[in-house]
Amino acid sequence: MTNEHAHLHDVPTRFYLFGGKGGVGKTTLASAHALRLAAAGQRTLLVSTDPAHSVADLLETELGPEPMAAGDKLWAMEIDPEADARAYVESIREDAREAVSKAVLPALDRHLDLAVQAPGTAESALFDRFTHLMDAAPGEFDRIVFDTAPTGHTLRLLTLPSMLSAWVEGLASQRAKVNKLQGMWRSMAGVAESDRDDRVLSRLRQRADRFARARHRLHAETVFQPVMLAERLPIEETARLIEQLGSAHIPIGDVFVNRLWPADTDSAFVAERVAQQNEYLAEIRTRFADHRLIEVAQSARDIVGREQLEALAERLPAAAERD
Known part of the structure; x- marks a missing residue:
């Protein structure tokens, strides 16, 4: 299969991210x-974060x-961002219980309960899930296609790796310093050193490594596929999106x-609409x-099932990917 993205990587x-205005x-x-x-023989996973579960409707498959x-060589899944956010916060709670004294646990629990609904928590949880999914290709899957949230959410998601990596690495460094000081005090007090590994430090380092690996793969193995309409607002939003992705070095x-x-x-009426469309289309091409x-x-009818989706897929050019 030919690959129009060969010059990028x-x-x-391995990864295709579809995004744009809602x-x-x-x-x-x-x-x-x-x-x-x-259809080209690639073991492909389709990942959607749409809470409306429209992928299941399109594929006529329970997900x-x-x-x-x-389907043949096709797998799909629908992530619930709110459920992932709750699980993400619970994993933080589990780690924190080993890192703080029992006296502050009630206050910590209250903060973490509020954190589930806090801005950025869902994006952090979603990116955490993305990093695990990315590790499945190559291996379990050859290609992964992500159906992302509207533009603003997607940009926040894709700018998280650097921030999260630095944050986790900082936590790991502080944890290591605390462990060293505790070791010194135990030695001075004549208390035997524990042979038990620091589970919190180990998990922080594992997460930092995973975030760093994901950041590299976003730049080296990923393409973002913007979707727009031939209308003014989607054109402007797509232009801003491409500029911001360029700043983040995402192809x-x-x-x-x-x-x-x-x-x-x-x-x-149709002639007038088409005339305006053609003006925008000329601008888009430039x-x-x-x-x-x-x-x-535009399809004559809404695409609401597997048969119509397959008909649309046949009208698209061959998938551009590198062998």
């Missing part, structure tokens, strides 16, 4: 892209928070222009000339 492209058809195109990869078979793959109206000279554009015609 020296290693195979309502532009990210989920549908991510699902169709996953079907194309699977859950773990990968489930959804851009194909840019999808979705739901293009067919020309119909018999209808004055402003995004550095990227391969995938122009997707």
Whole structure:
């Protein structure tokens, strides 16, 4: 299979992230892209964070928070961000119980209960899940397609690795210093050194290593596939998205222009809409000339099931990936 993204990476492209303004058809195109990869013989996992569970509707397959078979060489899963946030906070609570005195545990529990709903917790939990999923390719899967949240949430998610890595590494460093001081005091007091490993320090270091590995793979094995409509607001949002992803050194793959109206000279209304669309499309072709554009015609009916999704997948170009 040819690979239009070959110039972006020296290693195979393993991860495809679809994103853009809400309502532009990210989920549908991510699902169709996953079907194309699977049809080309790639063991493909489709991951959605959409709480509406629209991927399950499109694939006409019951899905859950773990990968489930959804066709030949295709697996899919739907992550519940709120459930992941709760599990993420509980993992922090478990680590903290070994790191703090019993006197402060009640206050800690209150803070962690509030943290479940705090801004950024869901993104942190989601990125934690992403890092585990990324470790499954290559190995269990050849390619992973992520259907991401609307633009703002996605950008916060993708800028987390550097911040989280530095934060966890700082915690690990402080923990190691505390352990060293405690060892010195035990030695001076004539108290025997414990042979038990520091579980908290070990888990902090494991998490720091995983975040660092994920940060590298986001730059080296990932392409972001923006999806937009030929309309003013999606155009501007996509331009800002590409600029911000460039600053984060995350490569851009194909840019999808979705739901293009067919020309119909018999209808004055449709002709006017198509004329405006064509003006925007000309602007898109100029402003995004550095990227391969995938122009997707509007389907006559809503894409609501597997058969229609497969028909859309057949209309898309061959999935661009590196062998």
